[in-house]
Amino acid sequence: MSQSVAAQPTKNEHLKQRIPTLAGNIAATLADPAADRFSEDDEQFIKFHGIYQQDDRDLRKTGKKYQMMIRGRIPGGVMTAAQWIVFDDLATRYGNDTLRLTTRQSIQFHGVVKSGLGPLMKKINDALLSTLAACGDVNRNVMTSPTPTDTPARTQLYADCVRVADALTPVTRAYHAIWVDGVQLNLSEEANTGFTDPLYGQTYLPRKFKIAFVLPPSNDMDVFTNDLGFIAVVEDGQLVGYNLTVGGGMGRSHGNAVTYPRLASELGFFPRENLVDIAKAVLTTHRDFGDRTNRKHARLKYVVEERGVAWMRAEVNQRAGLTLAPPRSYRFTTTGDPLGWHRASDGSHFLALFVETGRIKDVAGRRQKSALLAVAEKFPQTEFRLTANQNVILANVAAGDRTGIEELLQAHGVKSTDQASVLHAASMACPALPTCGLALAESERMLPGLIDRIERLAAEVGVAGEEIVIRSTGCPNGCARPYMAEIAFVGKAPGRYQLWLGGNAAGTRLNRVFKEMIKEDDVETELRPLLIRWREERSAGERFGDFAARVILPGLAATPVPA
Numbered sequence: 001m002s003q004s005v006a007a008q009p010t011k012n013e014h015l016k017q018r019i020p021t022l023a024g025n026i027a028a029t030l031a032d033p034a035a036d037r038f039s040e041d042d043e044q045f046i047k048f049h050g051i052y053q054q055d056d057r058d059l060r061k062t063g064k065k066y067q068m069m070i071r072g073r074i075p076g077g078v079m080t081a082a083q084w085i086v087f088d089d090l091a092t093r094y095g096n097d098t099l100r101l102t103t104r105q106s107i108q109f110h111g112v113v114k115s116g117l118g119p120l121m122k123k124i125n126d127a128l129l130s131t132l133a134a135c136g137d138v139n140r141n142v143m144t145s146p147t148p149t150d151t152p153a154r155t156q157l158y159a160d161c162v163r164v165a166d167a168l169t170p171v172t173r174a175y176h177a178i179w180v181d182g183v184q185l186n187l188s189e190e191a192n193t194g195f196t197d198p199l200y201g202q203t204y205l206p207r208k209f210k211i212a213f214v215l216p217p218s219n220d221m222d223v224f225t226n227d228l229g230f231i232a233v234v235e236d237g238q239l240v241g242y243n244l245t246v247g248g249g250m251g252r253s254h255g256n257a258v259t260y261p262r263l264a265s266e267l268g269f270f271p272r273e274n275l276v277d278i279a280k281a282v283l284t285t286h287r288d289f290g291d292r293t294n295r296k297h298a299r300l301k302y303v304v305e306e307r308g309v310a311w312m313r314a315e316v317n318q319r320a321g322l323t324l325a326p327p328r329s330y331r332f333t334t335t336g337d338p339l340g341w342h343r344a345s346d347g348s349h350f351l352a353l354f355v356e357t358g359r360i361k362d363v364a365g366r367r368q369k370s371a372l373l374a375v376a377e378k379f380p381q382t383e384f385r386l387t388a389n390q391n392v393i394l395a396n397v398a399a400g401d402r403t404g405i406e407e408l409l410q411a412h413g414v415k416s417t418d419q420a421s422v423l424h425a426a427s428m429a430c431p432a433l434p435t436c437g438l439a440l441a442e443s444e445r446m447l448p449g450l451i452d453r454i455e456r457l458a459a460e461v462g463v464a465g466e467e468i469v470i471r472s473t474g475c476p477n478g479c480a481r482p483y484m485a486e487i488a489f490v491g492k493a494p495g496r497y498q499l500w501l502g503g504n505a506a507g508t509r510l511n512r513v514f515k516e517m518i519k520e521d522d523v524e525t526e527l528r529p530l531l532i533r534w535r536e537e538r539s540a541g542e543r544f545g546d547f548a549a550r551v552i553l554p555g556l557a558a559t560p561v562p563a
Helices: 011-018 026-030 040-048 057-062 081-093 114-126 153-167 173-179 187-192 272-289 300-307 309-320 368-378 399-411 447-461 520-537 544-552
Strands: 051-055 066-071 078-080 099-101 107-112 211-214 228-235 238-246 265-271 340-343 349-353 383-386 392-397 427-429 470-473 487-493 496-501 512-519
Touching (some): 026 040, 026 114, 040 051, 066 114, 081 099, 081 383, 114 173, 153 211, 153 228, 153 272, 228 272, 238 272, 238 309, 265 309, 272 309, 300 309, 349 399, 368 399, 427 447, 447 470, 487 520, 496 520, 496 544, 512 520, 520 544
Parallel strands (some): 470 487
Antiparallel strands (some): 066 107, 228 238, 238 265, 340 349, 383 392
């Protein structure tokens, strides 16, 4: 019998090893006016700099028009008014005049051509923000609950978020050399320097790595979908430590059963002072044990699933130099944002504003982009906080400024009350077409109209006004966290979607495929009998996702957070 050939590292691994500074030939291409795009190799390097090279797929019949998507790294989603003004200007000057809020508390610019990329990147850094590690095989934007609370814990949570983000930021001369100083590192020199990032090593991580902090009872970060999660434990108003979760992730591929979404496993509790050591222990475990031969199998979730939770706990204990205690008790009730005006514990006010599918733009009768710019300019102490549900919170509003902000919003057609119907408010979509190269179907452009249709259907069958978490993605990679939704549409082909059912409001249960393929035009036909059954057979107050898990897809009703 012939001996099997050992799997070889992927092309990405060879690229990282060859040029560990991540400089590639980026600066030279930027300086070449004849080049409208980066090389195939440099496409991989620019991801580490927060950039994806894309093309407008609506124009492919007449030829590819290359453009860039740039994603900010904004720990905890917190921006000053001055930073918001800069981002608004960059979107207008170099992008498509919209700001796209992401599901990871960041902002994406779309439609940026190569000639505008250098100026945009420099101005982001001039504003004291960055795009470094917003993409790529590294820890990405660290998230934390953005909503002010009635205890000091939220402030402590944000401080810890920033601590971890700083501790896990990769070290590379290339980022500032290219985007701030405008210098191309010498390729032959950098290839021979033996540069190694002190945390990540020469080849960084096998794939991306995601972290979220969350403050119960709100699970607004969908903490179990992250590689690394920190569930805050609060005593007498003070943050004393965290329950640690490890090994979550949404990505999968159609027709590939060895890829799957997974909820993170709970490993135990640790005191706050051990936070950075724990974060590094989990990240380096992924670095050392993740699969570098198959990028579809390279996420930390597969390490945890295949080696076991006990193994992972022991590895973290050993690397962090401690022993995790049993998890402390907690309870999640929602993953949503509290839309409207509220008062914070320090006496200030905050306003959570709904953003349809995360796209901040001006349309007839509702000029949301202009309204937020006007608020930033007139009320410079306002803090802009991005949520993981693609909304924005105006925080740190003095009581005397609330009326002025309200008047500005109204003048631009932006509501602060009755902002969206219950189904729209609980919905979420990835960008998909025309910008994402992975999209198989529409998502952002499709979902609002589909929600309108589902609302009419709900009224027709007698369940109008009931909240259902509905999410859509244009492909199975799961950027809008569809596998946690009560109803999810996952793109398979133009106008065709998988239908997933059975997630819950607390974000602690995966849903499951109900139909492998449905046509967008047939959504009412598919959902009508399900909604009627829900109306007729539900327990008192039972949500649709819980009903679907208990009755339509039995076996989902338990809360399968691995332990």
